[in-house]
Amino acid sequence: MPTVWVLGAGQLGAMLKQAAYPLAINVEPVEPESEQLPNIIDGDTVTVEREQWPDTPVTRHMSQQRGFMNADIFGKIADRFHQKTMLDTLGINTAPWRSVEVNTKAESLHAELGPDVLLKRREGGYDGKGQYWLYEDQGDEVPTDWLGTGIAEKKIPFNEELSLVGARDKDGNKVFYPLTLNLHSNGILMASISPLSRVAHLQPMAESMLGKIMDSANYIGVMAMECFRVGEQLIVNELAPRVHNSGHWTQAGACVSQFEMHLRAVCDLPIKAPEVRGQSVMINIIGVEREIAWLKIPSTQCYWYGKDVRPGRKLGHININHPQKSAVQTALNELRKLLPENYQDVFNWVEKELKRI
Incomplete structure (x- = not known):
């Protein structure tokens, strides 16, 4: 029975394990903070339930395996700067954006992206976390802790x-x-x-x-x-x-x-x-x-x-x-x-x- 190791042991890993039974695949979700390294052998596959993870002995061990799938893509997608750059390079529509540098001013972001600008952390942030709105009519400035750590997006009036x-x-x-x-x-x-x-x-x-x-x-x-x-x-x-x-x-x-x-x-x-x-x-x-x-x-x-x-x-x-x-x-x-x-x-x-x- 082939084994698929899942980096992450949340609900997605559990549902992958459930789906594996009819395929006669053994799925083993692994908690990144685990104190025990998984016994991965040649022929095993390593996949993920999350696109970013902490730096721990387990995550280093799993991400260095020969059977680790899509190893090159996670850094490009987990970091919003690289994700947006990739989309732009491919000519795929995404919200107009700019990198928030250490010297970026709200005035320049509004000039380029409009009166309402959404800041997003380059890494982390999900379910609405890691976001901050800048409103020109309120005179907001880029918070100090966002300088050099995020991207800024134009507000999209979507249907x-x-x-x-x-x-x-x-x-x-x-x-x-x-x-x-x-x-x-x-x-x-x-x-x-x-x-x-x-x-x-x-x-x-x-x-x-x-x-x-x-x-x-x-x-x-x-x-x-x-x-x-x-x-x-x-x-x-x-x-x-x-x-x-x-x-x-x-x-x-x-x-x-x-x-x-x-x-x-x-x-x-x-x-x-x-x-x-x-x-x-x-x-x-x-x-x-x-x-x-x-x-x-x-x-x-x-x-x-x-x-x-x-x-x-x-x-x-x-x-x-x-x-x-x-x-x-x-x-x-x-x-x-x-x-x-x-x-x-x-x-x-x-x-x-x-x-x-």
Whole structure:
């Protein structure tokens, strides 16, 4: 049985392990702070559930292995300066940006990027963390601790947020899932919907963009591309060289989930176009205690990550899938009753978008 070692032992690693069983693959997630080095042998594969990691004996050991997949790409994507530079070099639409140097002034950023400028840390930052807005009309200055550590982006007046998850094998074959519509609150993904016929005409554009990125890096495995839709154009916001939260719906809504697809690609097994099964909605569980009654709702799959409950923390997700949208709506109505008041806006958004599909 081949072994795939996963750098990182969070929920993504756990779901990769779950997806591995039907493929007769042994998946071993590894905590970067572990005191014991994994016993990796020739022929084993090393992949990741995160694009950046602390410098520890374990991470040094794993990243130096011959079977470490995509070793050259993580530095380019984990550092937003290099990620943006790569996108510009490939001619792929991304928000206009500038590097924040040690002597950068807010005045120059506004002159180049407009009145509202978003600062992002070059490294780190997720779920809305590592960001800072500069507003010209408020006379904001670049905070001292941001000088030399970030990039600045122009504010994009987007219509909606879409993501594309795709996979590539060692021979350059590529497959893609349908575009996914996403709702974020304070930078945290709250819900995803896929497929959507009203954005299907943008699928070829999205596939061309993500395919070009994966080919340029000779990437093997699953990659996610988060985009803003501005009219009939897509603008790349972020890349993730791994399985991704916005692809969780594929566990219920496709013949091959993103987790299985990633393992197929990195283990040199056939990847195939994922047939979509009906309508899917994914609801993230953020900072909410587990409710056993979720398990009673028809047309749902519940995933609980086993983490300590804290405000703003991703603790699980619920996939809803059915060939009939009416059944999906029924499940949403039942779930709405079992989540706190702050989720009402999420359910209102999902209900509105399901009517537009």
